[in-house]
Amino acid sequence: MKFVVTAGPTREFIDPVRFLSNPSTGRMGFAVARAARAAGHDVTLIAGPVSLKTPPGVMRIDVVSARDMLRVVRTVIARADVLVMTAAVADWRPAHCASRKLKKMEMSDTLHLVRNPDILKTISRQRGIIRIGFAAETGTPAAEAARKCREKGLALVVGNDVTEPGSGFGTDTNRVTFVTPDGNVQRLPLMSKLAVARRIVSFAERRAKGKE
Ligand code: CTP
DSSP: OEEEEEEEEEEEEEEETTTEOOOOOSHHHHHHHHHHHHHTOOOEEESSSSSOOOTTTTTEEEESHHHHHHHHHHHHGGGGGGEEOBOOOSSSSSSOOOSOOOOGGGOSSOOOOOOOOOHHHHHTTTTTOOEEEEEEEEOOOOHHHHHHHHHHHHHHEEETTSSSSTTTHHHHOEEEEEEETTOEEEESSSSEHHHHHHHHHHHHHHHHHHHH
């Protein structure tokens, strides 16, 4: 199968020296790319600014902003079977990005923001792509994951509580909950991000064979 995986944060620039972003390191997405490739799939990895090595055999495209990420996803999705959105996409961007460094004196205390496009929602459901999303929450993720699964029409949402020890940003482990549109909730024990990634890949494989 052909997997498209997004990873890492996006950066939304205010001027050439300032941006809005989040603490995502890209580890979960790189693990999904590695696991999918190891299982024999064709993998395109679209990465925000991260400092990780590309897994062997994976085609990587680097992006900066949410809009860049959407553009690249749209380009590569045409022949894809699975889209795994692990990226922590910034929900807003500054309404204007200055072309030169803004001086303190000329900046106001209020930053005008506009909504970024929702990449998962934008990619059409009709083509039969298996779309998998993440829900990074502070607190029990199952209810939020179920809402995102319904609202975005996803095959699977992988929820985690980023405040829990061993889970979330920058760790090598994760404790996740798999939520599917039929309301099924599967809480997995704390495991390596690579082990979580293998579960996600095998979910997609079973789903493609009509077994999920
Ligand atoms: N996502 C996306 N495009 C965005 C924001 C998020 O495709 N602009 C994807 C993420 O990659 C993730 C899923 O949607 O797989 C859920 O992201 P999250 O930020 O948790 O959800 P939001 O839709 O932003 O919802 P909320 O702010 O209500 O938590």
